[in-house]
Amino acid sequence: MQGPTPRPWIDTLGIYQGGKSKIAGIDRAIKLSSNESALGPSPKAMAAYREEATQLHRYPDPIYHDLRAALAQKYDLDPGRIVCGLGSDEILKNLCRAYAAPSDEVIYSRYGFMMYPIAAQAVGAVPVEADDDNFVAHVDSLLAAVTDKTRIVFLANPNNPTGTYLSAQELDRLHAGLPTNVILVIDSAYAEYVNFDDYDAGLELVAKAPNVVMTRTFSKLYGLGSLRIGWGYAQSEIAAVLDKIRDPFNVSGPAQKAAIAALQDHEFEEKALAHNSYWRRWLSDELTALGLTVIPSAANFVLVRFADTTISAEQANNYLMQKGYILRWLPGQGLADCLRMTVGLQEENEAVIGHLKELMQGA
């Protein structure tokens, strides 16, 4: 007897692997595997979230009026072109649902964010991986991958898991080389952390082009990953399409309220940014001093390579786990000789470096 059969592409669909948060036999593991904010959420965001507890019986604002107004004010945007999602992941997925049909092609860069092939496959589209250039997205390779079937190009800028980014000029060149019927999605999940002058989160391109979408998240700098809230900015027609296919109440009331409070807590934001710049540099220096290769990062994590070392990335990963620290080893993404480490609190960063010293200098 034949049971229910899912669409044919579901069989090959990858499942998103989140960072581990538990280690068997260890009571309280320190999680540095998902690029979560070292300092957690803003105290004002937590207060706004708690206050919303009395309203849990109410459906949330379906058009996120106040949140869009707060975003529009902060970044000088047209609120009518802002879309909000259940995490920015929902927006990435909905772009595929709306614009890519089975056997259409969706391009992303080698070592690009793991969600892109998954979002493409979920609608039966074909994920196409373009070569990178030494851990950096490569504009010419991305453009060379374009065919008649291409519908979307996804670019995380800065990229996860490499931490590298493309300059505004390179983004312009990428966009200029794309046919106008292809959407360029600039996933700027880590934009707030970038402190380089040649960077633009994508707003300049969205402002002038009809086929560009920028996505952002409250899961990283703002420390609200558990609330699942992200947003995007696009030209009005794309924004209207995204609004049409989302669920009507996709973003919860507590998430909307906490996000607004987080956006407005400038002092906490500055503190989180300063913490990240200091410790990202410190970690990069310390890891380099251990003979490891650190890929230059613009985000809140570092990707470190164990090339020409007696200790492998896997051994280092296992050793740190025994000590209670979870980093991210990504053999499935072709990065078996690398570990990705989220910038943590001072004592966490120092402990990881201390344990790596024991391991590598004892070897």
Ligand SMILES: *Cc1c(COP(=O)(O)O)cnc(C)c1O
């Ligand atoms: C973490 C991350 C996101 C954010 O996902 P949310 O669904 O908003 O939590 C998006 N893109 C990249 C590249 C990321 O690393």
